[in-house]
Amino acid sequence: MSSLAGELSRIAGAAFVAEGLAEELGRVAASDRPDLAQFQCNGALAAAKAAKANPRAIAEKIAARLKAEPIFSKVEIAGPGFLNLDLTDAALDARAATLMDDKTLGAPGTGAGKTLVLDFGGPNIAKPMAVHHLRSTIIGDCLQRLYRANGWNVVSDVHLGDWGLQMGQLITEIESMGTAPIYFDPNVVGPYPEESPVSMEDLETIYPRASAACKADPARLEAARRATVDLQAGRPGYRALWRHFVKVTEVGLTREFGALGVKFDLWNGESSVDSLIPSMLEDLKARGLTEVSEGAVVVPVAQGDDKKPMPPLILVKSEGGVLYGTTDLATVIERVRDYDPDLILYVVDHRQHGHFEQVFRAAEKANLRGRAHLEHVGYGTMNGPDGKPFKTRAGGAMKLFDLIEMGKAEAEKRLAEQGIGADYSIEERAEIARKVGIATIKFADLSNHRTTDYIFDLERFSKFEGKTGPYLQYAAVRIQSMLRKAREQGAEIGAPAIHSAEERRLILQLLSLGDLMASAEEKRAPNMLCEYAFELAQNFSRFYNEHHVLSEADPALKAARLGLCALVLAVLTRVLDLLGIEVPERM
RNA sequence: GCACCCGUAGCUCAGCUGGAUAGAGUGUCGCCCUCCGAAGGCGAAGGUCAUAGGUUCGAAUCCUAUCGGGUGCGCCA
Structure with missing residues (x-):
């Protein structure tokens, strides 16, 4: 594991080993309490339980060793024996710069040398695809993209129902x-x-x-x-x-x-x-x-x-x-x-x-x-507003194609409401509506945990506010627009550098993409990708609200912020791509 | 009948290999645009995590029972 949390886990693991304890106890993860620390390690509690020892005493010993590591700016013991860890900005900056040059954006490589056969879609002969095929198709496609990104050799098979x-x-x-x-x-x-x-x-x-x-x-x-x-x-x-x-x-x-x-x-x-x-x-x-x-x-x-x-x-x-x-x-x-x-x-x-x-x-x-x-x-099943399997108004099974058309029509309506693209060509407007409509349906489906049933509410899913596909597309488009302006200005794009809490938070999240991809793979859980994308967009909005980028007078600071924006865009676009969602050039 | 899944904020849902003050979106109520797209940001209110026991230093998370909902149980897929 080449991720930041993996790197910290190895450091902490070594400290546990040096104390005669199991290496796995050194597992470091993003903190549950970001107000207290960036990372946490709960290994001392587990170790104490196994050894019937005092957790704080173990934590003290581990902490003493971790304090010698230059990567940490803070090593604290809290509560019954939590180890709270912060990294130096220099360490984060260095890793952000590396991430910028990494085409995989920190992908974990969990599938190196491994082959996956992925069976999904499963449409039947002579029957139009119904909405329940939608879930198989969208979830399966997301997994296909994720596993490939993680280095698996993936063989996907639509596996038609054609012989019964x-x-x-x-x-x-x-x-x-x-x-x-x-x-x-x-x-x-x-x-x-x-x-x-x-x-x-x-x-x-x-x-x-x-x-x-x-x-x-x-x-x-x-x-x-x-x-x-x-x-x-x-x-x-x-x-x-x-x-x-x-x-x-x-x-x-x-x-x-x-x-x-x-x-x-x-x-x-x-x-x-x-x-x-x-x-x-x-x-x-x-x-x-x-x-x-x-x-x-x-x-x-x-x-x-x-x-x-x-x-x-x-x-x-x-x-x-x-x-x-x-x-x-x-x-x-x-x-x-x-x-x-x-x-x-x-x-x-x-x-x-x-x-x-x-x-x-x-x-x-x-x-x-x-x-x-x-x-x-x-x-689980996709249900209508009544909580029963999704049907047409007439009561028949809803066809996938019709659903997609509904999504596109709804996107067109929303775009018109917002006055988007009034001066674009008809073709471009239609293309934007297509991408937004598909994003509406896919994100809504994937953002729910796959095992539970969910209620399909197009009205809600197609909104540009809140946790929706269109909102994320918008967030990406906005960054694209800013970077376009920066290019027009001839502004320099440098490596990100932390100067504020908002930037630090953003960089920490960017550096966690690999771990997220590994967890989503392990749990076969697309909703984790959705959650990540939304949080990233939120963290970016906070940053964006606090810091003006294009009008920044200090050229070094401006270049660093543009670099951060570019990296956010790259990661956001990647995650959306894993979800099968395309970002329009503009909207 | 037996088995599996699920009951978390008004609504829609995360969190579930036990860990610190249970989160998000939406809705409601306040603030914030002479500046990069406010489709935004900040804040408030809102919860006995279905119920009752148990294990544990610690349970939304594990175990048992009960209630409520969904699904499956030999020639369909």
């Missing part, structure tokens, strides 16, 4: 429509038409109808199950039709992911592992890991110490079809084979926790996961 019962439902519905008989004629094995018999718009109406029909009529459901088995078994007409579904859907998905600025390395899906499934089943059976239960092939995953019933993972249904548990397990094999990852994260709705527990247990039991740690990164 819905496919059979669509196929049977289209068969009953009678509009594309060639795909159902058993005497035809191809070639089939290049042109899809259905458009995305068609599918959007066909799927709900098919789904409802299967719900209402057991015979229809049975037919859909059979069609699914036939599709998975390779029936040519079904495969051809299915390929049209996939192709047509991907066009729409590309549009929506593009609008959100989200990219995937792999456009794989459940179907991608189709060819791996027979050998996997054979292997598991040969090793005695499967059994037949009620006509289905399953892997028992219950353990003796389970506190709840743990059903087996079903690999093959009684009528012969496979489920997403089957494809998920095969996908583990594929990912281990192709990437040998250290970590596989699944960014999926927390309601599927039980499913992943089954899959992970099966992967463990069958020794399929290589060295990868498998983890379900769950998230």
Whole structure:
């Protein structure tokens, strides 16, 4: 760890070791009480507890050693044995200057040499993306950006839902429509038409109808199950039709992911592992890991110490079809084979926790996961103002695309209210509205802790005041504007130097970015990035309110302040980028 | 029924590998623009951290029970 807190932890750790205590006790973190100190170390309390000794006595010994270190301007013992630490301004200035030259802005490098497979998005074929995909997409994309910034080799996979019962439902519905008989004629094995018999718009109406029909009529459901088995078994007409579904859907998905600025390395899906499934089943059976239960092939995953019933993972249904548990397990094999990852994260709705527990247990039991740690990164639901899952006014599921349009429209409204860009071109105004609208939605989503449900309130999220995406964009734009003016003046931009409490506070926060990125990674917690960005903007506003930069007469002081502004802008822009939020040139 | 998650300021939410006076946004009420974008800054008010016990020098954080809300529990994803 090359961060400032890491450096201090090493110094304090050495002091603990010199006293015959554990190095980990020297962990130094930003102080909970900034009014008392910049940093704190609580190791003496923990040490005293373990040794049943007097915490203050231990703290005294550690403090005596720390006082010999030139980096500290203050070493104090407070309360029962807290060590309060301040650094000299010279030490902070030196590190700020280093940070300015560091393209990574202090990124922790936690992922050096490590590979992450990140499974998120998970849209379904023939269905438009609904808002619950929004969370997976936005959270997953943020993690993708964060892990990359931290040095991980990241392989992201959209993992389409393209192989399950819905496919059979669509196929049977289209068969009953009678509009594309060639795909159902058993005497035809191809070639089939290049042109899809259905458009995305068609599918959007066909799927709900098919789904409802299967719900209402057991015979229809049975037919859909059979069609699914036939599709998975390779029936040519079904495969051809299915390929049209996939192709047509991907066009729409590309549009929506593009609008959100989200990219995937792999456009794989459940179907991608189709060819791996027979050998996997054979292997598991040969090793005695499967059994037949009620006509289905399953892997028992219950353990003796389970506190709840743990059903087996079903690999093959009684009528012969496979489920997403089957494809998920095969996908583990594929990912281990192709990437040998250290970590596989699944960014999926927390309601599927039980499913992943089954899959992970099966992967463990069958020794399929290589060295990868498998983890379900769950998230809560996005709710409407009534606290129930977000719906349209008509009561249907809200589509992601419509939500994005709403965000953009709201941004346009707000921008017009503020009289922003009245003299800009229509194109630039639209571009600003796009960036602001996306920022509104993303920041609102990411700033909530991912595991809890949250209430989507566009009115509140789109405000330019308070903890919102647009506010942060504005803060960045304002600094850009100032630096532009400085350039026009030909002013010099130097290294930051502390001359005031506001500057000190700002520099301390800038120097903590690396630790923040490491914590956010460890907890898979985008909301920590949001919190940091907002605090940075606030700290900057305080500084900005107290110190005039462009009119500063002392050239050295002016250069240092401009340098600080430039560094704040760089860090703020970086954090927003990690959140997937773009900053307009002006607004 | 069993299991998991959650109950923190009027509202929306952080904080939860135990640590000092529980934070932020919003809303309410005061101040602060002849100056870099006030979309801002400063300050005040607002809390028995659901309730009751327990562990601990120390609990919003860990344990137990209760109440309230959400979710899941074999051939959907």
